[in-house]
Amino acid sequence: MLYLLPIAVPAIAFLAVTKMLKGENLSKYDEDIRATFETDPDSDTLKTMNDYLYENFEKPGQGHKGGEPIAAKRKRFDEGGRVRDFPSKFTPLSIPADHGEITGEWVTSKKRGRKSDPDKRILYIHGGAFTVGSHLSHRAITSKLAELTGASVCAINYRLMPENKRLAGIEDCRTAYKWILENGPDGPFSVKKLAVMGDSAGGNLSLSIIQWARGEGLRAADAVVPLSPSTDSTASGPSIRDNMATDHMLRPLLGHLLGLPSLLLLWGSWKNMGISPSSPLVSPIYGDLSNLPPTLIHASSSEILYDDARRYAVKARRAGSEVKLQTWSHMPHVWQIFDTILPEADQAMGEIAGFLKRHGF
Numbered sequence: 001m002l003y004l005l006p007i008a009v010p011a012i013a014f015l016a017v018t019k020m021l022k023g024e025n026l027s028k029y030d031e032d033i034r035a036t037f038e039t040d041p042d043s044d045t046l047k048t049m050n051d052y053l054y055e056n057f058e059k060p061g062q063g064h065k066g067g068e069p070i071a072a073k074r075k076r077f078d079e080g081g082r083v084r085d086f087p088s089k090f091t092p093l094s095i096p097a098d099h100g101e102i103t104g105e106w107v108t109s110k111k112r113g114r115k116s117d118p119d120k121r122i123l124y125i126h127g128g129a130f131t132v133g134s135h136l137s138h139r140a141i142t143s144k145l146a147e148l149t150g151a152s153v154c155a156i157n158y159r160l161m162p163e164n165k166r167l168a169g170i171e172d173c174r175t176a177y178k179w180i181l182e183n184g185p186d187g188p189f190s191v192k193k194l195a196v197m198g199d200s201a202g203g204n205l206s207l208s209i210i211q212w213a214r215g216e217g218l219r220a221a222d223a224v225v226p227l228s229p230s231t232d233s234t235a236s237g238p239s240i241r242d243n244m245a246t247d248h249m250l251r252p253l254l255g256h257l258l259g260l261p262s263l264l265l266l267w268g269s270w271k272n273m274g275i276s277p278s279s280p281l282v283s284p285i286y287g288d289l290s291n292l293p294p295t296l297i298h299a300s301s302s303e304i305l306y307d308d309a310r311r312y313a314v315k316a317r318r319a320g321s322e323v324k325l326q327t328w329s330h331m332p333h334v335w336q337i338f339d340t341i342l343p344e345a346d347q348a349m350g351e352i353a354g355f356l357k358r359h360g361f
Helices: 002-022 044-061 070-083 139-149 166-180 201-216 250-258 262-273 306-318 343-358
Strands: 088-097 100-109 117-125 151-156 193-199 223-227 295-300 323-328
Touching: 044 070, 044 250, 070 139, 088 139, 088 151, 088 166, 100 139, 100 166, 117 139, 117 166, 117 201, 139 151, 139 343, 151 166, 166 201, 166 262, 193 201, 201 223, 223 343, 295 306, 295 343, 306 323, 323 343
Parallel strands: 117 151, 117 193, 193 223, 223 295, 295 323
Antiparallel strands: 088 100, 100 151
């Protein structure tokens, strides 16, 4: 039987590493949760929305292996923040970091009677699959936040992949978190109220950071609001595949990757990130979810990351943390950014403003 050892040992090692990459079975957090807000799938606004997503997400990637070239994608994402007028003041910021600086902007309200409070701060971390996006691309959300809450919004630009390692973006968000505790739009001053918010990839980073801050003994955020967050980099949730046809935003961006066999996806993610996909660093759901700040999660029951949000909320509640999950049916991924098309975007932002108000904003 010794002749089998050269085959058996690598096979056993392969299976052991695969189990480590996969992490715990998250299906025990599957609960049947009805949509908080039902929307009409045949509404004119949703038809307009789907036409927009086709023109701006599906069509640009046609004819390109792996989707639209990243440089073109980044330019298109940022364009939305350049061509619109917002009722906000945008002030460039620079946060000292080991690699030089972290750029971004303070977003404060210009509306009469709604001047932003420099002592109430929101750290906003943009989405974009860790590869695109910036403070410009998400002004529709950050401007509305400043307007509705009267807080000062700090929108940062973390280092993006693929030219940087995944850990680089995490390090930048940690640096920004520590910085905002002692710095506001008017200069150095300790924060009185702090919220951390992000969408998609930024939601992932937001949830990762609050676990890290708790472990470091740093001042905790008073509230956390992840929008359509990615919480499980192993892509184990059924909605990853069940909602592929109804997610008109992420399918053209990530469908070519998420459609791979799970084994290839696990090993490919490990190689690409340099971190196990089940590590809490990149998959907050695999971490300790006890003793976390009050959290409001938004997700669409039609998007592929629905189970990421649903499972995280269930696990965190079982761990004793205060987590509220609000879901909308038939909405696109991070629909809050499409305020010029969808009335549900304003509805969702109103829910966020109410949640933050209940926690001191």
